[in-house]
Amino acid sequence: MQPPKLTDEQQRYLDHLRVQRRLAERTLTLYTEALERLNALAAKADVPLLRLTAHQARRFLAQLHQGDLAPRTLALILSAWRGWYRWLGHNGLIAANPIVDLRPPKVGRPLPKALAVDDAVRLADYAEPNADPVGEALDRCLVELLYGGGVRVSELVGLDLRYFPTSLGWIEPDTQEAHVLGKGSKRRAVPLGGPALKALQDWLAVRGQWAQDGETALLVNKRGRRITAHQVRARLKERALHAGMPTHVHPHMLRHSFASHLLQSSGDLRGVQELLGHANISTTQVYTRLDFQHLAKVYDAAHPRAKKK
Template structure:
């Protein structure tokens, strides 16, 4: 069976990428592996490497796919083969690149990770008895806004205490609505639920008790505008929100690591499950295209499918069905 070490063309190409293109040693090693696969398939088909046609490459790609190779892995293999034949063309050894118009199968779009309703409520209702009241009030308000309003973490950290000409976003507790600046500098208004409004009011009541706030204001007067601040008295960063939320989720007893976008996904999924109003969810999330929002319909169907599997008598194998209740004797 032909291998990369038995093919002068492949050996010459590997020397080219190693010396002239100065690719990393690991990259050259991967190229050698992928080109060895190419040589093996060409040898099995009785072909010289410079006689390979597009139809052969398509068949070999299909074989890789049926063998369980993921789309991303196939794309890397094809990229290597494409580069090899491009070099052969520059050397005048082939008239055309047989890999030029061959592309890996599209990878299925992964479903967004969302919490179940009871998990989201468990996180929102959880109270950290060991945390100081200032931090606890802030973190509860963060969870309620992320889950209750479907905000992006950047939209959350960009919120100010009150509206102004310079504010990226703010919350109007009287109107129970938040104005946020989303992607593409598009502003939208989202409703703030009762629980989120209560948590925000509790946080605002203790926010200025941060000992470092006076010194922070001397260094940066704009710190007074931020709705959420850290112990240093400055605006809370997205990284801090990620870290605090992950720790809070673990303490609350959730199995999956929680992150801000998971709460946004949960918000969208749960509203869609209850209302089936895709356009409303699109507006609440600030999606420019409804196709972006439609992925949550897959989560909604997944929820329905799980309910069906758990409840319908024909969805499970006979041995998995609960025992029937015996009839009373007359």
């Protein structure tokens, strides 16, 4: 006789999650499937669920791993198992949690998405026909600061026209720098190239048409107040669509593009780390993998030994 898909204890646990923890139905469905996997493995090994040992649980995990399940899927399964056995322990039904020390395989860190150099330049140079000149100047300025300076969107919206005692960041036209407040409240100076300085000048020439009196923010919205990160994302998304970008563009993609293109040109990992404001160089090293992907594509396209039959 086939064992039930869920035991009474498992059903009570899921009811607890639904009523007391108020988990979403999708999460409950995934937890149900995870417990059903556990039941099938235990039945096949003829192991009583309430007497499962850590060694047996580790063997179950290895079997699932051999089934080519993704690390994130395995992590969710283990979370469901661990939670159920923890609940059993709280209710005095088991003496020890056999899942407590099990860990899923590490999830590979996804590569950041960056635009091709030509696409990034096209986005920065794009001019919307019949656009509001103030809005057009704002869009060009924010793109140049994101791509030309590699700043985070939070750093961008925190910029003031100049230094004030309350400033999170500010512009120094004389030294051609932007001073920003990054993660961990660490300040850094970001050099501004010619296109970024030109975009700043063009924006400052029309900023007064939108900005309210006394507003210190460098970038303002139509209401005359400091632009928000959400508004930056929306404006950038619209500009990218009009410019015919091949992918969805968001502010952090321009920061990734800044880092990747700079590393491709210079190979100076430490310098890129400083410009990005990364506390740990391992965070910056992910761009070397992105750069290798670029080189691999060049190799595949050009080297005679790489050409496919």
